Amino acid sequence: QVHLEQSEPEVKPPGASVKVSCKASGYTFTDYGVSWVRQAPGQGPEWMAWITTHNGDTNYARKFRGRVIVTVEASTSTVYLEVLSLKFDDTATYFCARDQSMVRGLWDYWGRGTLVTVSS
Amino acid sequence: DVQMTQSPASLSASMGDRVTITCRASEGVDRWLAWYQHKPGEAPKLLIYKASILESGVPSRFSGTVSGTEFTLTITSLQPGDFATYYCQQYIRFPWTFGQGTQVETK
Numbered sequence A: 001q002v003h004l005e006q007s008e009p010e011v012k013p014p015g016a017s018v019k020v021s022c023k024a025s026g027y028t029f030t031d032y033g034v035s036w037v038r039q040a041p042g043q044g045p046e047w048m049a050w051i052t053t054h055n056g057d058t059n060y061a062r063k064f065r066g067r068v069i070v071t072v073e074a075s076t077s078t079v080y081l082e083v084l085s086l087k088f089d090d091t092a093t094y095f096c097a098r099d100q101s102m103v104r105g106l107w108d109y110w111g112r113g114t115l116v117t118v119s120s
Numbered sequence B: 001d002v003q004m005t006q007s008p009a010s011l012s013a014s015m016g017d018r019v020t021i022t023c024r025a026s027e028g029v030d031r032w033l034a035w036y037q038h039k040p041g042e043a044p045k046l047l048i049y050k051a052s053i054l055e056s057g058v059p060s061r062f063s064g065t066v067s068g069t070e071f072t073l074t075i076t077s078l079q080p081g082d083f084a085t086y087y088c089q090q091y092i093r094f095p096w097t098f099g100q101g102t103q104v105e106t107k
Helices: none
Strands: A003-006 A010-012 A018-025 A034-039 A046-051 A058-060 A068-073 A078-083 A092-100 A103-110 A114-118 B004-007 B010-013 B019-025 B033-038 B045-049 B062-067 B070-075 B085-090 B102-106
Touching: A003 A092, A003 A103, A010 A018, A018 A034, A018 A092, A018 A114, A034 A068, A034 A078, A034 A103, A046 A068, A046 A078, A046 A103, A058 A068, A078 A092, A103 B045, B004 B085, B010 B019, B019 B033, B019 B085, B019 B102, B033 B062, B033 B070, B045 B062, B070 B085
Parallel strands: A010 A114, B010 B102
Antiparallel strands: A003 A018, A018 A078, A034 A046, A034 A092, A046 A058, A068 A078, A092 A103, A092 A114, B004 B019, B019 B070, B033 B045, B033 B085, B062 B070, B085 B102
16 A cells, blocks of 8 residues: 655754655656645645655746755655755745656645754 | 635535535636545545546536636535535645635535
8 A cells, every 4th residue: 555654753953954755655766756835834835846756857846946956766665855954934844745647736645744943 | 826716715505505615716727627525634635637537436416617816616415425525725836825715514
């Protein structure tokens, strides 16, 4: 069965970086793209970035370009999200989500989320 | 960016009720719209895609319709597991965007 296992919660000070992981299992990893979506407290979800797992091509939301890096490690079926120069309003739950077959931006499996708290 | 305006923000309903949630896109998204269900601490779940196609395994009490840029999610006969927050999302163009959500609470 398809499963996306995300890393544990993180607490970071402002200005630091955080790297969150998403390890996939139960399917052919390189056949599906993966997105990162975040949800701040009391707000709707926000798409951040997408990566093709077979060659690492990426697409970032304009808001996050230059401050977010998404990478893939095919050997371990893992996708990473790194957020640089953390600000208080980066406090959110970060989800990874798998594309449904060949349809980019439509997600049929999600991780349970990683809470990142930015606190001094 | 395509703005997705979802309403209501919350609603109270009882088991067996019919529930309707609306999502309006700020510009045409054709039928490239999905609905998700999310419960606290769980992974979000895809319910409907391409406006009206039921994802595999999703009960038939969930349905989606579209009229122009207005999309509707209907739950007929609300069940205990349906109390959750529902989000619409367009996936026709970058950046993919979501509605603010509708929380379905027990009355």
